[in-house]
Amino acid sequence: MALGYRTILTANPTEDNLNDIIKAFSSWITRKKGYAELPSAGTLTHATGATLTAITYANDNGSISAKRWTIVEDWAPPKWYENPETSRTGITNVTLALAEGRLWLWVDVEPPTLLWTNTNGREVEEVQMSGRPTFVQDILNTVNMNDGAAEPVSEFQVIASQSHVEELARILVDSERIGAVFVTAAPDGTDANEWAEKITRLAGQIQGMGIGYALTPEARAIFNRQYGGAGHWVSPGAMRTYLPGVDLSDRQDAYKHRLLHASTLRESSEARIRRILRNAQLKRLNALRIPDVLREVDYEFLRKERLQPFAALHEPLPAEQPAEDEAAVWRALAELAESEVTKALNENKALARRASVAEHLLAEVQAEADEQYALLTATREEAATLARQVDYLRRALTDLGAEGATAAWSFVDQEAPKEYPETFAELLDRVKELSGVRFTGDIEDALELDEHTVLGQAAVMKTWDALLTFNTYSRARDDATFDQSLSHFVTHQKDHSHRVQIGKIVWSESETVKSNDKFRAQRTLPVDTKVDATGKALMVAHLKLSNLTGVAPRLYFLDTYSDVGYVTVGYLGSHMDNTLTN
Structure with a gap:
């Protein structure tokens, strides 16, 4: 199951702290969950069928002792959810451990997974949203x-002063930190205290998963002056999510720490901002390597759970027990063993599938990196050659006299592109200005890419370059300076003088993808009825915007100029399903 919430915190290992944590959790169990008590061992069954189980562990030398409570219960689905086939089981694990001179609190919430098909025919799998358990807040307050x-x-x-900024930097660089640090800066003209209150509300129940700080204008200036040169700046009205162990002197390290642009915070609903912040942290925490001491505790608890069905094997049978009863016991134990083996095999199968996908993605990333490096090297050499050529021609023209000097320095590139959009939201607004390209896809799919700013600015720039190329192609067709297809326009750039600035296009899909009904449905995208009377057409040509994250965004398009006078972009969003993702 996937995570809906995780927190791992420590406290001084005092008896008062241990008692206060157990008291807060016990109060939640009895008051909120309706159990008669918090058990110290064994399992309690609720009237609803939910269970609460307590188990303990201590290692041989006494350096580690731990207790875990597990709640297994059915969750109510969201009101809009209509898929009765999916499991409604949710699991909450609360672990307390005394080890390494610290008292550890580890809380995991694993909600049910929602599965539905969106309007584009793509199967969406998402963990049901869960709030922060209220006992976590009670513990933090106590x-x-x-x-x-x-x-x-x-x-x-x-954060208002130089000393505050220094303390913030100490927290950012801490490699033992597990949760994220959210750093925002008050917009110009906004009171920092009011902004901190607003962002607290926008961020929602992140307590335990992250810690938030709001910079005053003065503190922002100090922070950006000290660390902005290495790319770790925070602009007014924006928010940055800093992962553990920040290297504030490394520009490359800055790309690891997600940025929510001011426009996203300003224009998005509270629900969307919470979703952006929460989902990003859940993905990270789900893949997090748990501290070694907790890994040992977790393994021992898992070991106890898996071996518990076989406990009866070590208990002597009463001498008077009939033989047929003994056979029934062994039969039941064998069935339980088979169930456990099946569970392990299923888990191994899932891990093997994930490993296969990861290996394929790694190969794609390596190939793309090699291609980009070769392209960059060739481009640098070409740019150096052109710069020397321009310098030579300017000197030669200047030697011809005043008229030549004027010609040498008067060139203006009429086709220079406008400034790049900063976000996909801004890109969707600006694409409306391009008469030679039309976006017909699901806006939400595209806006979700702004939630993955680890993609970096390159993904937005690559998309915008593609849209400008499509627009240039349509304009060239309009003024009859080009009369062939878009693919010819892109692949035979030497045949014309128009600007083509676009990444490597994959012009088709595999036969396996094209022949699969589900995959075809996802790639059958909206077009004008002049293109197809049904209002949809199959789009297989696509541009890879990035392979560097699991989201692996793609842009799907169709050359529809001959029918409607523009190129249609039918999809911009995360990687669609294919044989590797399913």
């Missing part, structure tokens, strides 16, 4: 908990 060098609090804290 016990002095820590995440590495940071102290998690509910509200965004205002």
